[in-house]
Amino acid sequence: MTSDRLQHFHGRLALPLIAAPMFLVSGVELMVAACRNGVIGSFPTANCRSTEQLDEWLTDIEARLRWHEDQTGRKAAPLCPNLIVHRSNARLEQDLAVLLHHRPEIVITSVGSPTTVLKPLHDVGALVLADVASIRHAERAAEAGADGLVLLTAGAGGQTGWLNPFAFVRAVRAFYDGIVVLAGGISDGHALRAAEVLGCDLGYMGTKFIATRESMADERHKQMLVDGSADDILLTTAFTGLQTSMLKPSILAAGLDPDDLPARGAIDVGKDIDVNARESRPERWRDIWSGGHSISGVTEVMEANDLVARTVAEYREAGGRLSP
Structure with a gap:
């Protein structure tokens, strides 16, 4: 199932899949559920209110996964914290120290070069995967020594890239092994199998994990995904200054017109929103929600283990179609 590059995780993965790290969505319950079911669980360290809470989360998750392994005799899939390495992250040094103490098997770096954290993470045995949104970003991360690249392609939820996934993967594979x-866009096991055929080792699944019982997402956010389709996704720079895939219905509910948003990064949520449109002023990300093109594959809110089981069945079915 997995390539030679991931053989040290052999027998621990039910799928070559990462439950994508999602701001204000990925938490302890989702991580435990994903890893127990053979999916790499990833969460942004920024989801923790403090470095102390990050330590508590990791301790709790690790203990629960050890208990699961003791009960079942099966080792869980790896846990994979996601660290923002941009200079704007005031907690970078402190969060990194916590990760080094817990010695995660995999770490994903986002919003910048992984250069400053590569050596200390490698020293504790972690694989470092770097988020990249362009060919040049991919080249730089490869040159820095990243063990893997997460290609943010058109259709991914939240802050994303713009490149076609077919073109992006093949261009990167021309210089990176x-x-x-x-x-971006992986909504089921068929899409995951296609990503492998294209040359990928793993896929991200984010939007469908938002709509799980274990995610920390607002219940209205989950239902909006169930009710929506890819036509409800808007790519805009208005909220973060970066290309971000957002849900149009949540923008409308906040009193904004998705077809007439302010310029790049101009929205100051709480000032630019019609306060009469809601009982309380919405906050960026808490009331204006993201989603990816795979929203069209979200048909119900379900438990994470059921989502994984369904994806496994789809993945196997797709594999059968590839057989001679």
């Missing part, structure tokens, strides 16, 4: 992860 490390781990490649496809982020």
Whole structure:
């Protein structure tokens, strides 16, 4: 199932899949559920209110996964914290110290070069996967020594890239033989199998994990995904200054017109929103929600183990179609 680059995880993965790290969505319950079911669980360290809480989360998750392994005799899939390495992250040094203490098997770096954290993470045995949104970003991360690249392609939820996934993967594979992860548009096992055929080692699944019982997402966010389709996704720079895939219905509910948003990064949520449109002023990300093109594959809110089981069945079915 997995390539030679991931053989040390042999027998631990039910799928070559990462439950994508999602701001204000990925938490302890989702991580435990994903890893127990053979999916790499990833969460942004920024989801923790403090470095102390990050330590508590990791301790709790690790203990629960050890208990699961003791009960079942099966080792869980790896846990994979996601660290923002941009200079704007005031907690970078402190969060990194916590990760080094817990010695995660995999770490994903986002919003910048992984250069400053590569050596200390490698020293504790972690694989480092770097988020990249362009060919040049991929080249730089490869040159820095990243063990893998997460290709943010058109259709990924939240802050994303713009490149076609077919073109992006093949361009990267022309110069890089490390781990490649496809982020964007993977809504089922068929798409995951296609990513492998394309040359990827792993895929990201984010939007469908938002709509699980274990995710920390607002219940209205989950239902909006169930009710929506890819036509409800808007790519805009208005909220973060970066290309971001957002849900149009949540923008409308906040009193904004998705077809007439302010310029790049101009929205100051709480000032630019009609306060009469809601009982309380919405906050960026808490009331204006993201989603990816794979929203069209979200048909119900379900438990994470059921989502994984369904994806495994789809993945196997797709594999059968590839057989001679």
